[in-house]
Amino acid sequence: MLTALFRRRGRVLLIGALIIAALIGVAAFAFGGSADVVVYNGRSQYGDETVFKQWEDANGKTLELRGGTAPELYERLRSEGDGTPADMLVTTDLANLWRAKEAGLLEPVTTPTLEKQVPAEFRDPDDDWWGLSVRIRTPMRSTDVPEDAVTSYEDLGDPQWKGKLCLRTSNNEYNQSLVADMLAKRGPEETRALLESWMANDPQILGSDVDVLEAIAARRCDVGLTNHYYLARILADDPDFPVAPAWPDQDGAGAHANLSGAGLVKGTAHAADATSLLEHLTSPQGQEEIVANGELAVNPEVPPAEHIADWADVKLDPIDVAEAGALLPDAVQLMQDVGWK
Amino acid sequence: MEVAATAPPRTARRGLPGWAYLGIAVAILVAGPLLVLPASFVTDPGAFGDIADSLLPEALRASAVLGAGVGLGTLLLGGSLAALVSFYDFPGRRWLDWALVLPLAMPAYVLVFVLLGQYDADGWLQGAVRDVLGMQLPEIRSTGGAIAVLTLVLYPYVYVLGRSAFLDQSRDTFEAARSLGLSHLQAIGRLALPLARPALAAGCALAVMEALADFGAVNLLNYRAMTDAIYRVWYGAFDRAAALQLATVLVSVTVALVLLERMLRGRARYHGALARGEAVVPRRLRGPRAWLATAVPMVLLALVLVGPLVQLAIWSVRSLGEGATAPALFRAAATSLMLAAVAAVVAVIAATVVVYGRRTQPSRVGDVTARLQTLGYAVPGTVVAVAVYIPLAWIDRQLDGAFGTGLLLTGTAIGLVLAYVVRFQALAYFAVEARMARLDPALDDAAQSLGADRSRVLSDVHLPLLWPGIVTAGLLVFVEAMKELPATALLRPLGNDTLSIAVWEATKDSRFDTAALPALLIVAVGLVPVILMIRLSRRGAALEGELVPPAN
Numbered sequence: 012m013l014t015a016l017f018r019r020r021g022r023v024l025l026i027g028a029l030i031i032a033a034l035i036g037v038a039a040f041a042f043g044g045s046a047d048v049v050v051y052n053g054r055s056q057y058g059d060e061t062v063f064k065q066w067e068d069a070n071g072k073t074l075e076l077r078g079g080t081a082p083e084l085y086e087r088l089r090s091e092g093d094g095t096p097a098d099m100l101v102t103t104d105l106a107n108l109w110r111a112k113e114a115g116l117l118e119p120v121t122t123p124t125l126e127k128q129v130p131a132e133f134r135d136p137d138d139d140w141w142g143l144s145v146r147i148r149t150p151m152r153s154t155d156v157p158e159d160a161v162t163s164y165e166d167l168g169d170p171q172w173k174g175k176l177c178l179r180t181s182n183n184e185y186n187q188s189l190v191a192d193m194l195a196k197r198g199p200e201e202t203r204a205l206l207e208s209w210m211a212n213d214p215q216i217l218g219s220d221v222d223v224l225e226a227i228a229a230r231r232c233d234v235g236l237t238n239h240y241y242l243a244r245i246l247a248d249d250p251d252f253p254v255a256p257a258w259p260d261q262d263g264a265g266a267h268a269n270l271s272g273a274g275l276v277k278g279t280a281h282a283a284d285a286t287s288l289l290e291h292l293t294s295p296q297g298q299e300e301i302v303a304n305g306e307l308a309v310n311p312e313v314p315p316a317e318h319i320a321d322w323a324d325v326k327l328d329p330i331d332v333a334e335a336g337a338l339l340p341d342a343v344q345l346m347q348d349v350g351w352k
Numbered sequence: 353m354e355v356a357a358t359a360p361p362r363t364a365r366r367g368l369p370g371w372a373y374l375g376i377a378v379a380i381l382v383a384g385p386l387l388v389l390p391a392s393f394v395t396d397p398g399a400f401g402d403i404a405d406s407l408l409p410e411a412l413r414a415s416a417v418l419g420a421g422v423g424l425g426t427l428l429l430g431g432s433l434a435a436l437v438s439f440y441d442f443p444g445r446r447w448l449d450w451a452l453v454l455p456l457a458m459p460a461y462v463l464v465f466v467l468l469g470q471y472d473a474d475g476w477l478q479g480a481v482r483d484v485l486g487m488q489l490p491e492i493r494s495t496g497g498a499i500a501v502l503t504l505v506l507y508p509y510v511y512v513l514g515r516s517a518f519l520d521q522s523r524d525t526f527e528a529a530r531s532l533g534l535s536h537l538q539a540i541g542r543l544a545l546p547l548a549r550p551a552l553a554a555g556c557a558l559a560v561m562e563a564l565a566d567f568g569a570v571n572l573l574n575y576r577a578m579t580d581a582i583y584r585v586w587y588g589a590f591d592r593a594a595a596l597q598l599a600t601v602l603v604s605v606t607v608a609l610v611l612l613e614r615m616l617r618g619r620a621r622y623h624g625a626l627a628r629g630e631a632v633v634p635r636r637l638r639g640p641r642a643w644l645a646t647a648v649p650m651v652l653l654a655l656v657l658v659g660p661l662v663q664l665a666i667w668s669v670r671s672l673g674e675g676a677t678a679p680a681l682f683r684a685a686a687t688s689l690m691l692a693a694v695a696a697v698v699a700v701i702a703a704t705v706v707v708y709g710r711r712t713q714p715s716r717v718g719d720v721t722a723r724l725q726t727l728g729y730a731v732p733g734t735v736v737a738v739a740v741y742i743p744l745a746w747i748d749r750q751l752d753g754a755f756g757t758g759l760l761l762t763g764t765a766i767g768l769v770l771a772y773v774v775r776f777q778a779l780a781y782f783a784v785e786a787r788m789a790r791l792d793p794a795l796d797d798a799a800q801s802l803g804a805d806r807s808r809v810l811s812d813v814h815l816p817l818l819w820p821g822i823v824t825a826g827l828l829v830f831v832e833a834m835k836e837l838p839a840t841a842l843l844r845p846l847g848n849d850t851l852s853i854a855v856w857e858a859t860k861d862s863r864f865d866t867a868a869l870p871a872l873l874i875v876a877v878g879l880v881p882v883i884l885m886i887r888l889s890r891r892g893a894a895l896e897g898e899l900v901p902p903a904n
Contacts, residue, residue, distance in 0.1 A: 094759050
């Protein structure tokens with residue numbers, strides 16, 4: 012049949028048609044839709060697209076979410092420059108917003124509503140980015156482990172956990188930001204000693220925070236280190252899940268807290284719409300959706316999900332992003348040096 | 353166009369023949385981007401100092417260890433399997449002969465994610481090892497783990513080339529060795545293996561090249577090889593110049609390997625010519641040894657192919673039960689299909705034009721451009737991505753400045769399609785060329801003497817006869833583009849996941865259920881050309897020529 016196709020007259024036309032079809036296909040990607048607001052969305056894996064839908068419905072506008080990892084979005088913004096179609100950048104980690112700010116990719120914005128909804132400690136002093144949710148990176152323990160056995164990050168390096176410590180890989184952003192923040196606050200010697208004490212416990216290195224929690228539940232490990240909302244999500248389905256947070260440094264600095272956040276892209280042609288979206292994301296209604304995911308709200312009016320209500324009282328040590336951001340490369344190098352896989 | 357009275361003309365005409373210009377255009381499109389790699393040393397000489405101090409020695413060492421380990425591993429595994437199937441007869445030999453090629457369809461990153469699922473999420477394999485042996489699975493995020501995984505999916509290169517070399521060896525030579533007092537085993541070790549050495553080494557070189565080019569497996573295993581270093585320099589330190597320079601170093605190594613492989617393959621032919629006649633009669637194994645000979649390859653296949661496929665199917669069913677993935681999966685599948693199809697069409701058209709140009713108007717320029725456009729196959733995907741992206745981004749800015757076109761090239765799939773064509777053009781070229789070589793030049797003469805110009809000879813005479821080659825070429829490019837991960841990860845239009853990206857992203861977060869269905873689709877599509885080639889080889893065509901791009 013194919014032979015017949017080729018034998019017919021006008022194959023040149025056929026080839027031409029194929030090329031044109033190919034180009035049209037490619038072009039379909041190029042000019043796919045023109046929304047009122049284009050969001051480069053680093054939170055695409057968190058299933059909270061409903062927050063964005065709410066805004067569309069309430070305002071009769073359209074928005075387009077383009078998902079990707081935060082570094083990918085940052086690099087794309089940087090190379091697109093003035094030509095970028097993006098109006099807003101959303102990330103799961105402050106380091107990437109800090110990078111974008113440093114590179115001059117963000118447009119400062121502020122409104123009375125935003126200022127009312129987001130406390131000063133959860134936003135950029137220059138109004139370049141605004142926090143959306145708080146995420147605590149904390150030691151976790153099996154409920155079989157006594158409550159006072161782990162009360163600090165240092166305690167994870169206690170020799171009693173040899174072979175029983177579970178960590179996520181060192182190429183994970185949350186770990187990198189934690190170590191960078193430690194470098195900023197404790198200095199290089201102390202941080203190195205701390206990481207070396209963890210490595211001396213021959214930690215089992217796993218691929219995700221969920222794996223770490225499940226390994227603790229299965230008693231493959233006694234203790235581990237994860238973001239708090241992974242446990243919150245599991246506890247929502249299974250209140251008897253045998254893992255509990257071991258909030259660190261509650262008598263001292265507090266537990267390391269990172270922010271998921273958003274900012275307007277420099278030169279956006281839709282600043283008003285994007286600002287309205289930002290206000291919605293930090294409003295009580297918008298924050299409810301984010302809190303449902305187990306994260307903590309930046310808006311002080313919104314309490315945590317019911318089953319973790321008392322986690323609102325945890326003493327937090329928000330990341331010093333201006334210092335930690337600059338130390339990220341050092342953090343990555345240090346983790347590599349001490350042998351964190 | 354001028355009508356030649358006698359064709360194909362061998363004499364050089366004044367100036368360049370018309371078809372050569374098309375060849376040059378294709379060569380610029382395909383090989384041009386690779387030229388920006390060394391240029392980065394000129395434009396940004398400072399960058400190399402920084403990376404050379406920290407990253408480069410470690411990454412080079414990691415890649416060297418990986419390459420050496422995979423080379424040795426594939427040589428031992430592929431070589432001994434080829435010898436086993438060639439020189440011994442045992443139950444199941446007939447189907448193991450081709451089944452042992454199948455792991456080629458399993459992308460390394462898929463195997464890695466199945467294994468990570470066992471290790472991280474406490475899968476059945478972990479459970480079984482713990483219950484039976486009372487120990488944990490060996491840590492797979494390790495040098496040994498990376499080498500093992502890549503060896504398991506790359507050994508078929510050595511197996512295929514070794515097998516065809518053993519088939520070429522003459523029974524007479526082997527019998528002569530036996531009559532001089534060597535046992536069957538001694539004859540294999542002292543005669544057959546040394547004779548097959550060039551073929552085995554060539555297969556080994558191909559496997560090492562693939563190992564050095566791998567990104568997905570090393571990235572998921574957090575093994576800091578060169579490809580991963582390039583990715584981390586670009587998307588961690590955001591230093592494009594340093595990424596380009598690392599890429600230049602890596603590509604120099606792979607190009608050296610290509611040259612080595614060509615040299616060895618040349619010698620392999622020479623050896624083949626020496627040994628003519630019927631193949632050696634395999635010796636029948638009996639009793640426990642026969643069963644062992646059956647069991648070992650079967651365990652291997654169970655580990656690399658059957659087990660992972662079953663696990664993927666189980667996870668897929670579970671993810672379907674959760675129901676959330678369907679629309680996202682369809683979108684990813686549609687994106688993958690479309691990108692791969694476009695890349696295949698473009699590559700096949702380019703290949704056909706160049707192959708025909710070389711046939712109808714042979715010229716030195718034609719030879720050079722042909723060789724240039726097959727260069728990309730030796731270049732790892734991460735490198736192709738950097739090489740394609742940077743010039744395109746520059747052109748984009750110029751175009752946008754002049755015409756306000758927006759990001760025509762890098763903001764769309766055009767950059768990614770170009771990267772696929774750069775990377776896989778060689779596959780299309782070799783497939784079309786192999787078919788074209790079988791067409792009698794008298795056809796061209798006849799058509800032209802009847803008054804057809806060159807375009808008509810191509811469209812009316814060659815294309816109808818070429819189509820099996822064209823379909824093979826398109827299929828090869830299509831499948832490779834579907835499986836491709838690193839260039840896709842770096843160049844995809846935002847918000848458009850492909851199947852390979854879906855697998856990778858989900859695996860990074862240990863969402864194994866979510867990763868399973870797209871992975872299963874990739875493996876299923878990947879099996880098509882492998883099975884096709886196995887069937888071709890059974891019809892008498894050389895497996896080697898179709899499966900592995902021959903030296904040109």
